[in-house]
Amino acid sequence: MPLLRRRLVLTVALAVPALARAREAAVPVEAARSIPARPLPVPGTVSPALQALIGAPYPPGWDTVPVDAAGWRALQTASSAAMAPHLPALRAALRVQVERSSIAGVPVFVITPDILPPANRDRLLLHLHGGGYVLFPGEVGAGEAMLMASHGGFRCVSVDYRMPPDHPFPAALNDASAVWRALLGQRDRRRMAIFGSSAGGGLTLATLLRARQEDLPLPGAIAPGTPWCDLAGAGDSLQANAFVDNVLVSGSGWLAGAARLYAGGRNLADPLISPIHGDFTGFPPAILTSGTRDLLLSDTVRVHRKLRQAGVVAELQVFEGQSHAQFISPGVPETTEAFREIALFLDRHLL
């Protein structure tokens, strides 16, 4: 019965797969499987607003890396210029006030919700924005903090940190750390959290690693969204979700260029650059957010697992059908859901 015999591999796989495979190595291991071309429909399992995002084509230019500093600078400027005209409408829709300020000499935006619940009056969230450590200078970078302020009722300080090409690592980390140090002088650490997504999620983790190096207290909680924790791109989803994710599309596009640009010749395995290589022992409670199509889903779950291995309270939420950082999308019901979850978590763990 050759058909039955061949089926056994399948059936074994569902019950106790490793016994035969991993130990006896009876089945040959392929170095790289070949995935066939196929259509990927828009799922009907998400809101219409999210379906519109999922159905959008790849962003033109995703596979182009600027060839020089001028090219990066132009991209950087354009990234914020494109969104800046929408900011007044965004602030109004989210009912937040945004004030430009500076802390420890670092430019920041202070975001205050029109309605600040009494429980949050003495709390403060430090926000570190995403964009591959190279995009979204200025107020556009604070968009995620506006969502958090609005949906969570938290006052936020969003750091407009320095970025390459003019300021590679560790400028961004120095800025984030300087603001954190200054905030510690004003407020109980247990009333503060640090959050941010993508590069901002990686920078959140790096800021904690740096704080520990400098014997500074850690915040009461953190919320790294789809953290870019491994700039060398070893995570499995960088391959598995390539061309499935319609935001980043592939790790071999501009993202790889941004990693090299940010590291500025340093080792990408430096824990302050790729925090997955850091020690998370003693980290505060963390909530992580990603999507099933996210190119950095693996970065997210690797951080989650490593936090748990270190005994840290860590929760994971993964949203159906979403590509990289698509939970940061104003006007989408799943965005409200994601930020309310994060807010609930922070409320539970902050003093």
Place this chain on the structure above:
Amino acid sequence: MPLLRRRLVLTVALAVPALARAREAAVPVEAARSIPARPLPVPGTVSPALQALIGAPYPPGWDTVPVDAAGWRALQTASSAAMAPHLPALRAALRVQVERSSIAGVPVFVITPDILPPANRDRLLLHLHGGGYVLFPGEVGAGEAMLMASHGGFRCVSVDYRMPPDHPFPAALNDASAVWRALLGQRDRRRMAIFGSSAGGGLTLATLLRARQEDLPLPGAIAPGTPWCDLAGAGDSLQANAFVDNVLVSGSGWLAGAARLYAGGRNLADPLISPIHGDFTGFPPAILTSGTRDLLLSDTVRVHRKLRQAGVVAELQVFEGQSHAQFISPGVPETTEAFREIALFLDRHLL
């Protein structure tokens, strides 16, 4: 500057993507994106034992659906016959005793760990095995319960429920429910949990829905692993992870046939068949487990989100690089990690 202009779509996507896309619908929506063919290497971010599993080729026969009852019966018998010879070694390695018994007339296996911690002496876990509601009759189906007993130190009762082709829905649910009802007569519901993966995860949820219909108490916690909660296969990862998952490979293979076989002509949208359509209000704390390559990752996260929307304490763990139910693999470090996490969660929530 056409290049810059084209890049804006990308950059906007990272900051506040929906504002332009979802509201103004400025970007055309594709009904189905075409994903190119590509190689998928084995990731270096998991243990060598797990790498061996991830590197295994597709199970031969994954895309063949038996054409008649005799074909299904042969597959069913073979699924267990293949693993049965390994059971003594598995029991010995896991240090568990397995006893064949029956509860309320339903055949069960009672699994007792050699070391039963005092805290777990009065606790009991009800296990419902996976296999598409058609595979793994007999003791082989209890393999997952042996892992739970071993890594968690819990006594488990694994239900050898009736299956198609001879016994389609609701036979399995009737059996699981009968055992649950009987166990309630012996023990405080708060000292019991229900768990299982794949079809066993779906059946766990269905058993709770049925218990509520019948005004029976619910358990103190549940642990549905990668629950097959939508037999119509609407979850996005059934498409996105097709050919990426090397256990199920695709939802259009034998899995679709198993769904029809189990439903026996009933509506796949029946919440007792596809519990994603059920009401999870009042469910006990739940921990869900999946993998980044899992064909049922979407089923898992949809259940997680729906539980959270219902206000239920629900935690999610997703393992790097794993295909469907690969966390149930003896001898793999990530398996120990997964089951210890589940055990910790149950310990926290059971009386």
